[in-house]
Amino acid sequence: MSFWNKIKSLLGVGANDEPAGEKQRDEPADGGDGQRARTKPVVTASSSVAAKFSGASTPSPPARKPATTPTRPKTTATKQPAKAAPPNSPPTTGVLLGLSKDELRQRALKIDPYRTAWIGRVDTIPPQSDERTALIDRGLILRGLLSEEQIQEIHRVGDLWLRHHDALRLATSKAAKTVELAFEQMKRERAERKVQKQREAAERRRRRVEDVARRRAEDIIFLGSGVSSRLVDRRSHIEALTERGLPLLSTPADVARALGISVPRLRWLCYHGDAVERPHYVYFEVPKRSGGKRLLSAPHASLAQAQTWILRSILDKLPTENPAHGFVAGRSTVTNAREHLGRDIVVNLDLRDFFPTITFPRARGVFQRVGYSPAVATILALLCTECPRREVDYDGQRYWVAIGDRGLPQGACTSPALSNQVARKLDRRLAGMAAKHGWTYTRYADDLTFSAPPGKRSGIPMLLARVRHIVTEEGFTLHPSKGRIQRAARRQEVTGIVVNDKLSVPRDELRRLRAILHAAKTTGLEAQNREQRPDFEAHIRGKIAYVAMVDPEKAAPLRAALDALPR
Structure with a gap:
């Protein structure tokens, strides 16, 4: 509802009253040419208001004339700014206060509402300087609808609104502009932060690439799946190594310097892959005396040099148990056979797959027990072990695929010495058990030999059961078809040497x-x-x-x- 309609409702004027300036249709003249003549009596809303105030009826429109009277042209109301009064508007408030109802009605009839700047405005309260507004105010007071104090309060609020409306609009505009500028600033800052983050990320990537390249040249942190978990531990037992006279090694770089090769070269020699294009060994098979074939693995020259250094600098300096005669300086098959010369009973047993049974974790444990850090022990064990592999052609490319766990290869110079270290506990337990029951025990590689003087034949079943139990607990397996029990009445052989009366070749x-x-x-x-x-x-x-x-x-x-x- 517009402001004017609200005022009319307060004055009791019906909402269906015709607005001022509405055209009315006339009857045709008596002696005319049949054309309809139009008259435009002006009945303003102000006259209706004045009539309400005075209690008199609205005056009737003027009488029709024979000829068509020209209608008054419409006047366009000029809409002024909200704080400005109409041009040349005289101060009428004081003049209207003394008007009676009839005088108020007569004056209201003379006002054209469309010549004021306030007609139809719903966003503001017209000022008292406007004549039409002053008439309405006077009418409200005369009808007793509002008091003069209330009218003054209404216009005071309206004047405040007019006074501060533009400031509010300006402040709103400035706030919107400020918000827009702030938003643009936020966008710029966000874009700058994004660019800065991109630069920082690029710098981090560059530094990481440099760090990785430098670390690859100076360190080893990964050598394949399943074998790299202990490469981060670089703590060696310096006192234990010094006491044994072993090289002091704690990091992969120390191992590379000791071997006289670069860290990348050491990484290649140690790297464990399930399928490789170039293996570290050359594989070939030789026939066994007992039938079948034995797989031999010959290391490449650089790997063989590294294994030779490990053997001479570390493994040869480690002590072995007395029963071990294979691959020990000053001992041989002859010294092994001499321990069983002239015995009543000789029992030969064989460990099945002796070298392959000694896997990578067991070899690594040997180097850790003597004092080397887990990282160095891992590298040394990888240099001394290898997987059994099979040649496979895939998509036109030849690969060597691992078909088993890493173990001691038959062909590496370090395998016998490492096997003696792994079997030390086995030798101690078997030697102790044999001595307890009056037997003699020796081992040459995977050949176990027990002998006894006369009177011990009844203890053979117990001996075999105890040996099988100890061997199994130590992670080895007896070969079921290679055991022999040799009595004095027949030829007795130990590691290919006859031991009945004296040592001799068959x-x-x-x-x-x-x-x-x-x-x-x-x-x-x-x-x-x-x-x-x-x-x-x-x-x-x-x-x-x-x-x-x-x-x-x-x-x-x-x-x-x-x-x-x-x-």
Whole structure:
């Protein structure tokens, strides 16, 4: 509802009263040409208000004229700003206060509401300087609808609104502009922060790349899945290493310097992969005396050099148990067999898959127990172990795929010495058990030998049961088909040497050597090389040297026969 309609409702004027200036349709004139004549009597809303105030009826419109009277042209009300009064508007408040109802009505009829700037305005209260507003105020007072104090309060509020409206609008505009500027500033700052974060992220990536490159050149933190968990621990037992006379190594860089190679080269030699294009070993098979084939792994030159350093600098300095005769300085198959010379009963047992059973974790434990840090122990164990692999072609590319766990390879110079260290507890337990029951125990690699004087044959079942139990607890397995029980009435052999009365080479081996040397007198030595060995003469000399180590008397005529052969 507009402001004017609110005033009319307060005055009791109906909402359906016709507004001022509405055209009325006239009847056609009597003697005219049939055209309709129009008259425009002006009945303003002010006259209706005045009539209400005076209680008189609204005056009737003027009488019709024979001719059409020209209508008064419409006047366009000029809308002024909210705080400005109409131009040349005289101060009428004081003049109107003394008007009676009739005078108020007459004056209201003279006002054209559309010539005021306040008609239709619903956003403000017109000032008292406006004549039409003053008439309405006077009418409200005369009707008793409002008091003069209330009228003054209404206009005081209106004047305050007019006074501060533009300031509010300006403040609102400034606030909107400030918000817009603040939003733009926030956008710029957000964009700047984004650019700054991108620069910082790029700098972090650059530093990380440099750090990774530097660390790859100076350190090792990953060597493959399943073997790298202890590379972060660099704590070595310096006192224990010094006491044993071992090299002081704590970090991968220390190992690389000791081996005389770079850290990246050490990483390649140690890296464990399940499928590799270039393995660290050359694989080949040789036949076993008992049938089947034995897989041998020959390390590449750089890996072989690293293993040789580990053997000479670390493993050869570690003590071994007395029963161990294999791959120990000053001991051999002869010293192993001599322990069982002239016994009533000799029992030979064999450990199944001896080298492959000694896996990477067990080899790493050897180096950790002597005082090396877990990181160094991991690297040394990786240098000394390898997975059994199978050649596979995939998508036109050849790979060597791991088919088992990492263990000691047969072909690495470190495997025998490491096996002696891993089997130290096994040797102690078997030697203690054997001594308790009157038996003698020795071990050469994977060959276990027990012997006893007369009167111990009844204890053989107990011995076998105890040995099997201890071997299983120590992580090994007895070969079920390679055990032998040899009594004094028959030939007794220990690591290929007869031990019945004295140490000697088996007769069939001596006969074979004599036959080769005898036939070579007429055919030449190379004609007897039926196995196509690359240096057959060196092979024969090695056989004779082995006989000389066991029985020098029988080796002398064999060496003389070889030297007498024509060249």
